[in-house]
Amino acid sequence: MTTATTTGTLLRLHDLEVRIGDTTIVRGVSLEVRRGEVLGLIGPNGAGKSTLLRAATGLLPLAHGTVEVAGAPLDQLDRRARAQAIAVVQQIPEAPPTMRVAELVLLGRNPHLGLLARESAHDYAVTQEAMERAGCADLVDRMLGTLSGGQRRRAFIARALAQEASLLLLDEPTANLDVQAQCEIFELVRSLAADGAGVLVVVHDLTLAATYCDRLVLLAAGSVVAEGAPHEVVTSANVTRVYGDCVTVINDPSHAAPIVVPARAGKHRMEASHDD
Amino acid sequence: MTAPEAIALPRSSARRRGSLGPFALAWLLLAVFAVLATMLGTTDIPASAVLGAIWNHLPFIGGGVAIEPGWERIVIDVRLPRVVTAGLAGAALASSGAAYQGVFRNPLADPFLLGVASGAALGAALGIVLPIPALGYAAVPVLAFAGAVIAVVLAYTASRTAAAVSNTSLILAGVAIAAMAGAATSFILLTANERALTIFGFLFGSFNAASWPRALTALPYLVVGIAVLLVYARVLNVLQLDEEQASQLGVDVSRTRFAVLAAASLTAATAVAMAGVIGFVGLIVPHVVRIAFGVDYRRVLPLSALLGAAFLIAADMLARTVLRPQEVPVGIVTAMVGGPFFLALMRSRLGALR
Numbered sequence: 255m256t257t258a259t260t261t262g263t264l265l266r267l268h269d270l271e272v273r274i275g276d277t278t279i280v281r282g283v284s285l286e287v288r289r290g291e292v293l294g295l296i297g298p299n300g301a302g303k304s305t306l307l308r309a310a311t312g313l314l315p316l317a318h319g320t321v322e323v324a325g326a327p328l329d330q331l332d333r334r335a336r337a338q339a340i341a342v343v344q345q346i347p348e349a350p351p352t353m354r355v356a357e358l359v360l361l362g363r364n365p366h367l368g369l370l371a372r373e374s375a376h377d378y379a380v381t382q383e384a385m386e387r388a389g390c391a392d393l394v395d396r397m398l399g400t401l402s403g404g405q406r407r408r409a410f411i412a413r414a415l416a417q418e419a420s421l422l423l424l425d426e427p428t429a430n431l432d433v434q435a436q437c438e439i440f441e442l443v444r445s446l447a448a449d450g451a452g453v454l455v456v457v458h459d460l461t462l463a464a465t466y467c468d469r470l471v472l473l474a475a476g477s478v479v480a481e482g483a484p485h486e487v488v489t490s491a492n493v494t495r496v497y498g499d500c501v502t503v504i505n506d507p508s509h510a511a512p513i514v515v516p517a518r519a520g521k522h523r524m525e526a527s528h529d530d
Numbered sequence: 531m532t533a534p535e536a537i538a539l540p541r542s543s544a545r546r547r548g549s550l551g552p553f554a555l556a557w558l559l560l561a562v563f564a565v566l567a568t569m570l571g572t573t574d575i576p577a578s579a580v581l582g583a584i585w586n587h588l589p590f591i592g593g594g595v596a597i598e599p600g601w602e603r604i605v606i607d608v609r610l611p612r613v614v615t616a617g618l619a620g621a622a623l624a625s626s627g628a629a630y631q632g633v634f635r636n637p638l639a640d641p642f643l644l645g646v647a648s649g650a651a652l653g654a655a656l657g658i659v660l661p662i663p664a665l666g667y668a669a670v671p672v673l674a675f676a677g678a679v680i681a682v683v684l685a686y687t688a689s690r691t692a693a694a695v696s697n698t699s700l701i702l703a704g705v706a707i708a709a710m711a712g713a714a715t716s717f718i719l720l721t722a723n724e725r726a727l728t729i730f731g732f733l734f735g736s737f738n739a740a741s742w743p744r745a746l747t748a749l750p751y752l753v754v755g756i757a758v759l760l761v762y763a764r765v766l767n768v769l770q771l772d773e774e775q776a777s778q779l780g781v782d783v784s785r786t787r788f789a790v791l792a793a794a795s796l797t798a799a800t801a802v803a804m805a806g807v808i809g810f811v812g813l814i815v816p817h818v819v820r821i822a823f824g825v826d827y828r829r830v831l832p833l834s835a836l837l838g839a840a841f842l843i844a845a846d847m848l849a850r851t852v853l854r855p856q857e858v859p860v861g862i863v864t865a866m867v868g869g870p871f872f873l874a875l876m877r878s879r880l881g882a883l884r
Contacts, residue, residue, distance in 0.1 A: 311778055337780035348772040350635075352825050357767070364768050365780035369761060417779070 262289045263325070264421040264452035265310060265340075270319035272302070272309045278317070279305040281476040287421065287452040292443055294467030295456045296487075298497055302476040303456045304345065307423050310454070311340055323421065337365035341414035343407075345425040345456075351399025355409045358398060359385055362416025381416050388412035388442065404435035411442065422446065424455040428462065440466040460501075464488045464511035472496060488512040552823045556836035563840045564617065567847035568609045572855055575601050575609075584610070607742075615740035615748075615804055616846040616860075617839035620811055622752050622801035624838020626794035627812025628819070628830050629759050632766040633790050634697050641798035641812040644704035644791070645681030648711035650802040653677025654732045655718040658725050670732065671744065671803040678799035681707050686791070734859030735808035737846050748800050755797030759831055762790050766827040810864040811838055811845075814872045821875055841868070 265287040272280040280302040287293045295303050308314050310321055312328050321328040323339045331339065341362070349358055362384065363377040385391040390408040398406060407427055414422055424443065428436040436459070444466060447453050457463035463470055464484035472480040472487050474496045480487045490503045493514060502517040568580045582595035583605040623641055630639040642648070653673035662669045685707045689699035719726050731738075765786050768776045773783045798812065815838040816830055823829050842860070845867060849860040 308774075313774060313777060333777065333782055334780035337778060340778075342775075342778045344775060347775055350770050350825055352820070353770065354824070357824075357826060361768050361771065361779060364765075367764070369765065372764070 266322040268320045271317040272314055273317045279476055285471050287454045289452050290447055291468040292447045292453045294463040294470045296463050297473035301473040307425055334365045339419050340421045341417040341419040342423045343410045343414050347410050349398050353398050355396050356394040359412045359416050362413040384412045384415035387415055403431050422451050422453045426456050460514035484511050556833050560836050560840040563843045564613050567613045567843045570851050580605055611742045612737045612740040615745045616737050616843045619801040619805045620838040620842025621835040622797045623812040624815035624834040625756050625831050626798040628816035628834040629790050629794035633787050644685045645707040646678040646798045647807045648708040649681025650674040650678035652711040652715045655715045655729045658728050659722050675799050675803035678802055682795040732806040735806035735861035737805050748804050751800040755793045758793035763827040763831045808861045810868050814868050
């Protein structure tokens with residue numbers, strides 16, 4: 255990003271606090287997602303990543319702080335305007351197994367359609383384009399129940415693209431995928447950002463996050479622990495602080511990003527000769 | 531009614547449509563069964579006479595076909611109102627069943643899930659045992675309708691909290707209301723003596739009391755109810771994802787659920803008031819439609835209405851003719867004929883998936 259102007263900022267969370275019942279899940283979180291970038295949200299289970307994502311789409315009430323989408327406060331946008339600005343792919347999105355891919359992707363046009371409206375030729379064209387972009391155009395007529403994990407993810411990403419929102423929120427888009435499918439999904443995410451989308455993605459796999467994201471936000475117990483470029487965030491100090499000492503961070507010159515591997519206590523130092 | 535075919539319903543759907551669209555097929559089935567059901571009865575009347583009698587009674591253009599006057603009276607005054615009533619009830623039950631299944635995302639949901647049937651049964655039982663001169667012969671349908679509506683309103687308000695109405699609490703509240711109304715109906719049955727048979731008749735459904743005035747009284751409720759369901763058909767597609775996704779796609783989930791449940795309950799309550807508790811139609815017809823024509827609610831809802839009408843007209847025709855001159859309650863026919871048919875369809879579908 256050469257100019258970080260207001261128009262370049264697609265999502266701005268400021269001093270966000272989210273409570274569920276009496277429990278504070280997210281506390282004092284501020285972050286920005288800019289046009290063209292992939293921001294990775296990392297942190298252990300229960301750190302508040304998914305809650306933060308849900309709060310950012312207005313699904314959860316804010317105890318404190320503000321959410322701005324493309325410069326407009328979220329609470330000033332109605333449901334459809336929100337869905338035109340933010341597209342979400344949930345971690346385990348439900349859908350009837352007999353629904354066809356094309357039918358699912360077409361639902362992404364809902365934010366652009368009034369109650370009585372019917373899809374126009376334009377809506378079908380956008381749907382077709384979204385499927386081609388997400389690499390699932392060959393699956394149009396397949397039922398969701400017959401797809402592999404990676405294909406299913408592509409179908410849901412295509413639905414998000416059909417919304418024509420410039421901001422994409424992806425909750426663990428690579429969970430339960432084999433390593434090839436993981437790479438393919440993240441290559442797709444990168445190319446969407448290259449086309450001008452802003453992407454906020456929750457990732458569990460730290461190596462994957464460090465490899466594909468422009469910036470990372472490390473969340474622990476609802477607060478931001480570290481933020482910045484992958485090599486600044488995924489450090490031995492940060493990772494050990496948040497995940498404990500069962501992991502080792504390897505900075506291998508042959509790999510552009512830090513590598514995080516599990517290490518059994520007392521044994522990890524023997525092999526981790528590359529660690530800084 | 532057909533959706534644009536561009537990409538949403540590609541190859542296999544196009545093949546499935548064949549030369550005859552699903553809507554043409556559904557209308558054709560409905561017309562065939564309607565004519566057949568009007569022909570058959572204690573006296574069989576030829577199709578030409580049935581069609582002639584209907585032509586004679588068409589406003590403005592009709593008239594001039596010579597038919598045996600006795601036949602014309604049977605067709606117009608006896609059989610046709612019954613066929614029309616059965617068709618309306620079938621359309622109402624099947625479309626509201628499809629809507630309930632859509633809102634609850636539960637294939638086991640039927641129009642009676644929130645207490646429509648048990649509320650109506652209690653209302654009807656009261657109408658049968660209590661002398662209410664002001665209502666006269668209308669006591670049963672009017673009280674049945676009121677009972678159905680009260681049951682659903684109670685279930686809905688009981689499950690509503692400040693935040694929202696959850697599907698689970700709605701279903702649980704519906705079960706509780708149904709149990710209470712059912713217990714009250716059983717109590718009335720035990721004390722009703724010779725009138726218990728009339729109540730049993732209502733519990734299994736019958737089109738015995740069908741008449742033009744009754745059908746026309748019910749018509750506006752059905753038109754409004756089914757029209758609202760059709761308006762929400764596209765949004766029901768979005769609701770097939772979970773509520774969070776639907777909301778993130780711009781759907782006001784609470785408002786949609788309220789509107790669809792209100793319209794579906796009104797529709798089902800009207801059907802029950804017209805003809806008693808006829809099970810199975812609202813459960814299986816939408817599933818048959820989904821298996822044959824896919825899950826798009828813009829097809830499922832109108833096709834369920836058409837095929838529900840055809841199915842119930844056929845079921846009533848059997849109910850009147852298999853043991854004639856005796857009549858079998860139509861609810862027994864829908865289950866005895868519809869059950870095996872549905873199981874066979876389900877088996878062939880399972881086989882195709884394997």
